[in-house]
Amino acid sequence: xxxxxxxxxxxxxxxxxxxxxxxxxxxxxxxxxxxxxxxxxxxxxxxxxxxxxxxxxxxxxxxxxxxxxxxxxxxxxxxxxxxxxxxxxxxxxxxxxxxxxxxxxxxxxxxxxxxxxxxxxxxxxxxxxxxxxxxxxxxxxxxxxxxxxxxxxxxxxxxxxxxxxxxxxxxxxxxxxxxxxxxxxxxxxxxxxxxxxxxxxxxxxxxxxxxxxxxxxxxxxxxxxx
Numbered sequence: 001x002x003x004x005x006x007x008x009x010x011x012x013x014x015x016x017x018x019x020x021x022x023x024x025x026x027x028x029x030x031x032x033x034x035x036x037x038x039x040x041x042x043x044x045x046x047x048x049x050x051x052x053x054x055x056x057x058x059x060x061x062x063x064x065x066x067x068x069x070x071x072x073x074x075x076x077x078x079x080x081x082x083x084x085x086x087x088x089x090x091x092x093x094x095x096x097x098x099x100x101x102x103x104x105x106x107x108x109x110x111x112x113x114x115x116x117x118x119x120x121x122x123x124x125x126x127x128x129x130x131x132x133x134x135x136x137x138x139x140x141x142x143x144x145x146x147x148x149x150x151x152x153x154x155x156x157x158x159x160x161x162x163x164x165x166x167x168x169x170x171x172x173x174x175x176x177x178x179x180x181x182x183x184x185x186x187x188x189x190x191x192x193x194x195x196x197x198x199x200x201x202x203x204x205x206x207x208x209x210x211x212x213x214x215x216x217x218x219x220x221x222x223x224x225x226x
Contacts, residue, residue, distance in 0.1 A: 002026040004065045006047065007072030008036040011167040012119075015193030016071060016200070028063065030056065030072060047072050048090035053101025057109070064111050067204055070099045070118040070141075077130040088133060095137035100144060107152060115204045116152070118145045118159040119196075122217050125161070126225060142213055149211030156210035158203050163217030166190040186219035 007013040008029025074094040123135035149157035
């Protein structure tokens with residue numbers, strides 16, 4: 001079994017790469033900044049560049065992946081008045097356009113994987129100051145993958161709508177946000193890489209689930225918000 005995971009040098013991406021490596025899976029990942037777990041094949045590429053998704057597909061043309069996980073993301077925070085053209089296009093490329101480019105090129109190769117999963121966000125459906133562009137890019141990703149599920153069958157294409165995920169130092173760096181989240185969600189905590197891994201394992205195994213978005217937010221969507 002072979003898996004492609006974009007964004008393997010980040011907190012969640014690194015955990016996903018390590019999980020699949022531990023299960024004996026061959027893992028290819030992309031990395032723009034930082035290192036990836038030992039044992040994975042790492043492709044250095046900047047997905048914020050126009051055309052980078054198609055370039056990635058061409059560089060991996062000899063591969064045949066069973067699972068593709070689109071995890072790489074630009075999570076920059078900026079109010080609307082502070083966003084310039086370069087920042088706007090970089091985020092849209094990383095979070096949406098590069099995925100569309102890669103998927104289009106991969107579809108033309110006719111090497112259909114069993115499972116494609118995109119990592120979306122609760123901000124795709126909920127407004128938060130400073131996150132307008134991020135939320136818009138993730139909403140676009142969710143919509144794109146729903147249609148991909150129809151066009152790319154028998155590949156199963158799904159997304160995961162992630163809530164606030166824990167990482168080292170986050171509680172110290174952003175105490176007010178973390179506390180607000182933990183007060184708002186029924187589970188009383190942030191998500192972890194283990195939670196995401198469980199969700200991905202489910203979607204990879206669920207043979208009758210496609211075109212769906214699995215909400216992984218600790219129950220936030222059942223509340224009035226945070």
